[in-house]
Amino acid sequence: ATTWQTHRDFLKADFVSEESLKRQLQDVFPKISCIVKIGMIGSFKNLKILFDFFSKREDFIILDPILFSTTGGELLEKEGILFLKKYFFPLVGILTPNLVELKILLDGGTNPLDLGVENVLLKGGHAESKDDFIYDYFYSQKEQFCISSKKIIRDYSTRGTGCALA
Secondary structure (H helix, E strand, O other): OOEEOOOOOOOOOEEHHHHHHHOOOOOOHOOOOOEEEEEOOOOOOHHHHHHHHHHOOOEEEEEOOEEEEOOOOOOOOOOHHHHHHHHHHEEEEEEOOOOHHHHHHHHHOHHEEEEEEEOEEEEOOOOOOOOEEEEEEEEEEOOEEEEEOOOOOOOOOOOOHHHHHH
16 A cells, blocks of 8 residues: 655555455465565455455464554554454464554453454554653463563654564
């Protein structure tokens, strides 16, 4: 997708067409399983295409559930969010939401593993902290721990931190 935004305003998003997405999946993915990172899906129709494709495979999926732009533009409609939770999350090996996305996905719940994914890495890059550190939290059935690192980016107009993590 291409987003049109400034550091303050979300203007528009142009998403990959359904036909283009289907063709990319067919042409790019090998017949063997692999590790896949999925970010901005953009539409319920594209989510269904991804589900139909990956539900027949055994790939390890890393999903960054980009639901809104940094400036607040909607990047996946409510129908898509519900489908993610009910059908797509069981395919996901690790979910990497930020705090705002996790709150939306949990819809009042408190345990990230209740979403039905194997692992969750809660990204803390957007969270306010009293020191110069970023705190990420990892959750799995076996363990939970915090990962901290010194902030490198201090400009809050910076976007794409999920891609930097990947």
